[in-house]
Amino acid sequence: MNSPADPPPAPDGSQRPPGRPVTRRLTVAQALVEFLAHQYTERDGRRHRLIGACWGIFGHGNVAGLGQALLETGRQRMPYLQGRNEQAMVHAATGYARQRNRLSTHAVTTSIGPGATNLVTGAAQATINRLPVLLLPGDTFATRPADPVLQQLETAHSGDVSVNDALRPVSRWFDRISRPEALVPALLQAMRVLTDPVETGAVTLALPQDVQAEAYDWPEELFTDRVWTVRRAAPDPAALADAVRVVRSAARPLIVAGGGVHHSEAEDALRALVEATGIPVAATQAGKGALRHDHPGDVGAVGHTGTAVADDLARSADLVIGVGTRYSDFTTASNTLFADPAVRFVNLNVASFDAHKMSALPLVADARAGLEALGAALEQAGGYRVDDGYEAEYRAGKERWEREVDRAYAAGDEDARPTQAQVLGALDAVVGEEDVVVNAAGSLPGDLHRLWRARSPRQYHLEYGYSCMGYEIPGAIGVRLAAPDRPVWALVGDGTYLMMPTEIVTAVQENVNIKLVLLQNHGYASIGGLSEATGAERFGTAYRFRDADGGYTGDPLPVDLAANAASLGMEVLRADSVRQLRAALAKARASERPTCVYVETGAAGAPSGALRAQAWWDVPVAETATRPAAVRARAEYDREAAARRRHL
Template sequence: MTEKTIRLTTAQALVKFLNQQYIEVDGEMAPFVDGIFTVFGHGNVVGIGQALEEDPGHLNVYQGKNEQGMAHAAIAYAKQKNRKRIYACSASAGPGSANLITAAGTALANNLPVLFLPADTFATRQPDPVLQQLEHESSAAITTNDGFQAVSRYFDRVQRPEQLMSALIRAFEVMTNPASAGPATICIAQDTEGEAFDYPVEFFQKRIHYLNRQIPTKRELTEAARLIQASKTPVIIVGGGARYSDAREELITLSEQSNIPLVETHAGKSTVEFDFKNNLGGTGILGTLAANKAIRDADLVIGIGTRYTDFTTSSKTAFGPATKFININVSRMQTYKLDAFQVVGDAKATLAELAPLLKGYQTQFGDRIAVYKAEWLAERTRLQNTKFNREAFTPEIKDQFDQATLNEYADSLQTEFTQTEALITINDTVAPDSIVVCSAGSLPGDLQRLWNPAIPNTYHLEYGYSCMGYEINGALGAKMAAANNQEVYSIVGDGSFCMSHSELLTSLQYGKKINIMLFDNSGFGCINNLQMANGSDSFFCEFRDSDNQIMQVDYAKIAEGYGAKVYRANTKEDLISALEDAKKQTKTTLIDMKVLPKTMSEGYLNWWNVGVSEVSNKASSKQAYEEKQANLKNARLY
């Protein structure tokens, strides 16, 4: 190490360091940090703001409109780039930084790398309490930013300029490690941002972070092959780890070679396109009938890069008592789930090693895979053609709203459009390479079941945290990561739109066209389904006013006020026309669709364990609790 130094402020050193971080995967090298989102306030504008103004290097700087919203855009960028490129997020002290905490949870739940840079209170404490600082009688060291500790893969505080060096090196090790990828939070005291230090020049040399593909041991591969060869009906669950590993070709090779069906989690969907003959679609609570039939038949489940959330396992009721598991994952902790045989390794590399060991092996599924898929496609066609009538309509979500209530919605919203018909119409009309973005409500269920991706890496669902408001803000990040002229469609309900759509304006500001498909059923429809299915009446999940009238909101007018091109479509014909015209636009569009409640798809061969009340005066609630207890008898305990 030389004695040569360069005098920089902490913030200037941060920006200079970010410019020198590169990542190399399979011999291809690229900058790891492409830019930074920021909402400036007194805690970061004269520190990080000054550094970015003076010399941003190659970093693109985007002005967010809400800290959580811009952070969700950054998270979506990393997700769409398969964790190989990131954006950082800078926020002011206090409420600005607090707004990042929810987004940090989103990143952590989804194992997505983002660098959070929340400003902190003064290191010197001279002006305490400063504007937006909290005071605790028990400790002067506690700040708003302590909330990040629960939602960060790595957390650190910088209160002296020289602390920045070790903090950044540790943060980037975490973010570029496939086994630990997630949000890194470095809180920088606002006075420290502007303080100078003589940094060693070596700290700013080009750093290449290598994503080496970990290959399992011979023991792991040999035993995994033996377990598969001993099974009759193995099924592969394709998780997010398979997608981030770019394991498409290896999955297809093994599936075709041995006739093993593929089923998908939200994070894994579109790793392999739906047209592949053995791809049966989403599995679990929101899964297709075909995928859930295959899982029901499985005597061995091969989980590739999956966390086995309750929505994948149907609260651990999807599998037979004798079903065995092989878990392939870069995270050793994840491989231990469900008492599986553990294979610690990169999905792509592991499958490439495993396939030759299984030459000649065939499952006993025979033509069942094709039969299951054909049955499901027929069911999808039925859902595509559901039609409302005012006399005797049976919605997909049965026995909740009576005919009079459904007619009330049809009259109030001036629509007879069903949600499943609308969604499949979008899937059939948009370009095959379009990216679809969603996160919360009933729409993720419809998407996992009904959306058939034609091209890999075009299905973008945040379902680790299922954070309402991700849909539009995440669409901006996906668009920033997308190829030129690749359309991005945000699939969003009225509930999530109301929760957050701040970066709609940002998309217009920077010419990043997104297409917002707004499904308005005047309420939190998904949770309304849940409460009524478990014995409660409809209670504060519908959007009704103080006179109990269904609320009517012109969401198109809201988007039009921002400057978006807008459409209103309450029929299939109008929707197709709007979609075709939207393709011609160069700026963000919004299609406002009024759809009837209870017309989303229902589950197949699934169960979800939720906290049903054990004590109630209502017979329906008591029955729901009894049903829960009965289902728990079929569930694995861990």
């Protein structure tokens, strides 16, 4: 045992001078990786590793810094994942973070230059969706040994700007580590933001390549385990009392469940409140699955992509209780949905910014803590339950909608090409409650929001805050890494697939067993429909050859996306009919390797029934035009826009 006169050796073997703290000599990159390996979150007494792995693509801006540091630290302490596209690596990290309820995430490192700027789209997607991800782009030299160096952005007005500054507006925290000493406070701030449910999003630490490789004597306590407690904020008692009075005076209340229900694991608390009060629940894209689809209180999706029953209830609601929602324009139907002249709002949200939206009575609290408190306070005040007639009304509406979904899913001819809705119906028949369905863009989000029957809280994974084309495949990889025992499906249209198929190679390399359902419909189906509705006549939205007049209305392009997926290493199953599709989906689910089911969807006419939009969405139409389609679309736009209101 060492005595005070005989100080213990430092970890690198050197002697510590008497009275001096223990230090460890590491490069900035080595210290950063070692620090990240010791960070944890804790909520409800359960501890989680904060940074589960680091994605990376190496170039001259990080290969000798973070690349060397990850190699030296070792896979056991900081797992490394090799990506193919920098944007996709961020998508995978955020998919992982969402599946882990924001209690864990991944880091992403890139070189300076194109690698760093490729992060911007992924960073925007993470921040808009309030999902934590740590970005570690290389940067140009802090010491400026030559000017300019390769990939340096020169500006005539500033000498300290690099391309990484493009990440500032899409990051919740940004810092540039120009000296080793600056790393410690920057790391602490970065962890604070990543673990704060109000502040979280993309966090960027720009790392000049020379500073990454510079050695420094770090205090040993920097590398001890650090736990960031994610506390459940309780509602203010006075605000809670006000909310109870408002709820008890409501005749037609409606709960709008957003992503905050899932992030705070508040599903049981929501179900208990619904069963005690009879208040129905409509879900946003992020909130779908907050109640099981077969719960009597679940009325499905709300907003522009909502169900008929949910949107009808929203139009007549005298009280809307928003739980963990930020009220996007799709949810509010561009402020035309909540039409009762006397409608009031109570917003339960951990973020004051969101709680005050819609001129609501703000209940600033964690979703689970707030729902539990509201339920208890209602009971103490004598209880509350909606009128039997209101409950019977929405249950009957739910039954009518389920029949519409059954019709959309049904296939009259098993040997015909399936419609997109029939693809979802076939998948619905194959999956179990443990499966996860991932999607982000195109026409699929609308069909999924209206039609999908979510069986569990984490089955429905739609990235619709940014609706980023290309998210699905890397996002599914992140989900599967976070939940390795759950079958994970990436649903992708051909337009989205062509944006970013590269991470198929990553899935194959790492044997991340995702299932890809690839729908070939020859173009941007969603934007094509929107274009037609707004008088733009589907201009520039089809994947076809040019015709004699120069438009894209010729034959479909001879593109074989199934062959492309196979060339990247996936097992591919082709399905030419509904019957073949059912068999292929079942085989894919049973497969032990990444598998793609490729299907060309049949032509569909004008949307009807469950596929028709139940509420408006504001997409401005040309105010003056000569083509009849645009003139008609503008007249319809003016009619719909007249119903828009501000809730004051």
